[in-house]
Amino acid sequence: MMAAGGCWLLVLGAAGLVFGLPPVRWMQAAPGDPGMNTLMGLAEREYNAASGREELYRAMRMRDLRKQLVSGIRYEFTVFLGRTLCRKGDEELLGNCPLHSLSALMEIECKFSMFVLPWVNETKVVEQTCSQEGHIEETSEPSSSKQEEPSMKAEAEMLETLSLFKDFVTTYNKKYKDTEEALMRLQIFAQNLKKAKEIQEKDQGTAEYGVTKFSDLTEEEFRTLYLNPLLSSQPPRPMKMAPTPTDPPPAEWDWRDHGAVTEVKNQGMCGSCWAFSVTGNIEGQWFLKKKSLVSLSEQELVDCDVVDQACGGGLPSNAYQAIEKLGGLESEQDYSYLGHKERCSFSTNKVSAFINSSVEIPKDETEIAAWLAQNGPISIALNAFAMQFYHKGISHPFRILCNPWMIDHAVLLVGYGVRDGKPFWAIKNSWGKDWGEQGYYYLYRGTGACGMNTMCSSAVID
Structure with missing residues (x-):
């Protein structure tokens, strides 16, 4: 030897x-x-x-x-x-x-x-x-x-880490400025392999965690670049409560099967998840009212919402109000996403959708399911604790690890059901199709996992 x-x-x-x-x-x-x-x-x-x-x-x-x-x-x-x-x-x-x-x-x-x-x-x-x-x-x-x-x-672990990092660099076309940065990222990557393994061992669902395109980022870098700290640090704008549905929810429902959901988008290195969550909701509402599915502009909100902080984060409740004041949203095609704040160039002549008001949706998960099935996809926020290394399956972190009062990411709730005997929520994310299950996150349903039921809302179109 x-x-x-x-x-x-x-x-x-x-x-x-x-x-x-x-x-x-x-x-x-x-x-x-x-x-x-x-x-x-x-x-x-x-x-x-x-x-x-x-x-x-x-x-x-x-x-x-x-x-x-x-x-x-x-x-x-x-x-x-x-x-x-x-x-x-x-x-x-x-x-x-x-x-x-x-x-x-x-x-x-x-x-x-x-x-x-x-x-x-x-x-x-x-x-x-x-x-x-x-x-x-x-x-x-x-x-x-x-x-x-x-x-x-130990030797085998080292060689495996080197091999995984090489595949990671190739798969995600990572570029580092010099050897020192590359080796620093290798060290972070190795630490994250251990974190993903710990999350895997503690998960109560069927999720698989491991190497993702975020595996060379520290937790602080990930939070700064992709999450939204304002969701837990600022109270949402008060909205009237949505009426509670009288009919029980069906056993399962998915708005993707009914044409109300656009393709998965990518917010890039910008904390604009709040804008993607809101536009996704309005896309669904517009489809249900007008029978037309239009991809709407997140960049308009990043540029023109003067209450929220663009890539620094924002609240869905503020975004609804900004859209009402502006007079609507342009389409993605007319006002394309750049991933950083620019001067507002909104034109009322190019409005593709508008809203009349917005409502808060009750926190009870049975009522959330019933409202979703009857009224369309819902803007929600959650704690993204387990999402940096998520691959697939139904994520179910322990409550103490994914506490509901530390929400930091806004997403779109599009459906629910049962898989492998476990109830789940189907969640459209905004990190591109090369993350999760083709851009989707599946979270355990019934326990308020990761605070997913704490900030649910929707636009209203008369």
Whole structure:
């Protein structure tokens, strides 16, 4: 079997070749590099663990620190250790241990080569060579605690991560500005694989989670670029309550089967989900009243709704009011989506649909189903906790993980039914067809999952 250091050098060094990146370079660390203290602590611990001496040694200073960004960070450095008056068993006191009076003459020089793997919070010592009492002592064999040869399982996981990232970059045509950014995205990707696995293990439904086009984004980046924080931070504009349907809902219903839903759209890197949710609702209402399905303009709302914040988020209740004041919505064809705010260029001569008012829909899910079946698709908002890594199936996160008071994404409720014995809501999203089930999200029905019943509304067309 290949030696531990050789194996990691091969796997990590090959990362650049796998992703078509230029060769990685060694970089000298600047004085005061924040990683120095951590590395000195690691060197101190590793030396004392591997040493056969009873006395403990403390790291005094470092020189020649350089690093190389691979799929982790490889460090090489020299550290000088001084003998203390503490002995094995006193490791917790080492920082305050007095030095031996002749420590300057007993100083030990060690050269280390280490790999730091941030996404697994692990450090692997490849080589440790120390001078001792006038001769060189080779201690390159790992200590029993942290320097053991990587297991076959760890090697397999690393290779699988590299392979998945390569497929991800190819599938979604990802472009990174340089090697450093690409390797940073690889680290985030590896962390997200673990998150997706945790969500999968905790899901109570039939959903499958894994690699999506958002897998190289941190949670904060994802929220900033694609979600809508205003939904939970601002109260919605008061609207009158919609009449409660008197007839019970049918066992299942889907407005896609009845021609009331346009194709899945893509909001891009813009927090304009609120506009897509509202236009989707109005498209359905217009179809039911006028027997004509027209794709309506979200860009008009991004540009012309002066109450909401364009790509910074907005509320459906405000959007309805803005549409009433403007006099209607133009078609997607006449006022195309750009994914960023521009000067308002709305023309009353090009209005393709208008509304008269808007209503709030009750929070009871049976009533929501009945209203939807009778009146058309509904604008809703929910907590998008499980959506970054969603592939398919019926998502059913634990309530504590997907709490209903932290809604951050507006979508369109188009139907409901039962699949594999589990009741679901069919939800049209606005992240394109290359996400979820052809752009759709299926969420467990009956428990108010992820707050989907907390902000339901519709336009009214007389």
